[in-house]
Amino acid sequence: MTGFINKLALATSVAxxxxxxxxxxxxxxxxxxxxxxxxxxxxxxxxxxxxTSTFTGLTCTDSVSTILSGNSSAxxxxxxxxxxxxxANFDFTKNTTLTGTIGGKxxxxxxxxxxDWYSDMGNGKxxxxxxxxxxxxxxxxxxxxxPAVQAALISKKGLQRFSDPNISYVNQNDTTGEISIGLxxxxxxxxxxxxxxxxxxxxxxxxxxxxxxxxxxxxxKASELxxxxxxxxxxxxxxxxxxxxxxxxxxxxxxxxxxxxNGNYEVKLAGVPVTSVPEPSTMLALMAVGGLFATAKRxxxxxx
Numbered sequence: 001m002t003g004f005i006n007k008l009a010l011a012t013s014v015a016x017x018x019x020x021x022x023x024x025x026x027x028x029x030x031x032x033x034x035x036x037x038x039x040x041x042x043x044x045x046x047x048x049x050x051x052t053s054t055f056t057g058l059t060c061t062d063s064v065s066t067i068l069s070g071n072s073s074a075x076x077x078x079x080x081x082x083x084x085x086x087x088a089n090f091d092f093t094k095n096t097t098l099t100g101t102i103g104g105k106x107x108x109x110x111x112x113x114x115x116d117w118y119s120d121m122g123n124g125k126x127x128x129x130x131x132x133x134x135x136x137x138x139x140x141x142x143x144x145x146x147p148a149v150q151a152a153l154i155s156k157k158g159l160q161r162f163s164d165p166n167i168s169y170v171n172q173n174d175t176t177g178e179i180s181i182g183l184x185x186x187x188x189x190x191x192x193x194x195x196x197x198x199x200x201x202x203x204x205x206x207x208x209x210x211x212x213x214x215x216x217x218x219x220x221k222a223s224e225l226x227x228x229x230x231x232x233x234x235x236x237x238x239x240x241x242x243x244x245x246x247x248x249x250x251x252x253x254x255x256x257x258x259x260x261x262n263g264n265y266e267v268k269l270a271g272v273p274v275t276s277v278p279e280p281s282t283m284l285a286l287m288a289v290g291g292l293f294a295t296a297k298r299x300x301x302x303x304x
């Protein structure tokens with residue numbers, strides 16, 4: 001009897017230890033089975049990373065899953081959707097998507113089309129109007145320039161510059177279900193916005209006609225926008241005006257400019273927590289305890 005009790009105590013302690021190890025939830029799930037789609041499924045560009053620089057071209061041979069394996073501390077490479085958005089012949093009615101599953105749920109991550117910018121946000125504003133309001137508030141831009149900026153973005157095709165998101169990672173907190181998407185962008189988006197408004201002008205009291213770009217602050221934080229459909233739900237438009245230093249930039253390969261991808265903008269959306277399943281090690285340990293009880297029961301019958 002004493003021997004059985006000792007074995008039971010040992011097996012139980014092993015089971016408890018293995019359960020403690022096996023039941024520790026994985027903090028972050030990632031996008032699985034990534035595929036490209038949309039009405040312009042081939043309009044994307046892969047950027048690899050060597051830790052300090054992003055690069056594209058023939059030397060970028062990483063898989064999509066490897067490129068998307070980063071996080072907010074180390075974003076790594078990225079995938080640009082609608083890569084031709086800044087070309088003169090870009091078809092702004094088409095989109096490029098990155099699809100897959102995360103936590104067992106479908107997710108579609110997409111570039112924006114022109115129609116997306118005029119979507120009703122449910123508060124009497126279009127996406128374009130809401131985004132500009134949020135951008136001006138976050139960057140302390142005076143609201144009186146909003147009409148001129150909005151008109152310039154439309155007439156100068158500036159909206160296209162903010163419609164081609166660079167996706168650097170897609171992660172999920174398995175406990176809370178929250179999904180985090182990294183958007184590689186400019187740590188300082190001032191030059192990007194100046195290019196977006198082009199050579200448009202504005203009438204300013206006491207100054208007369210001035211270039212609109214001259215009123216853009218020297219430092220601005222603004223990500224590109226991304227459209228997300230999670231678990232077949234409604235479309236959500238995500239963007240951020242808070243960046244962290246990615247500690248890298250597009251310094252190598254085709255089209256390197258030394259600026260792009262030096263900022264990481266993280267956007268989030270609520271997801272479904274992942275249901276925990278006992279690890280194999282935990283199941284084996286519990287089976288060991290059950291086996292001891294079965295053995296003890298058989299011995300008890302034999303000795304009766």
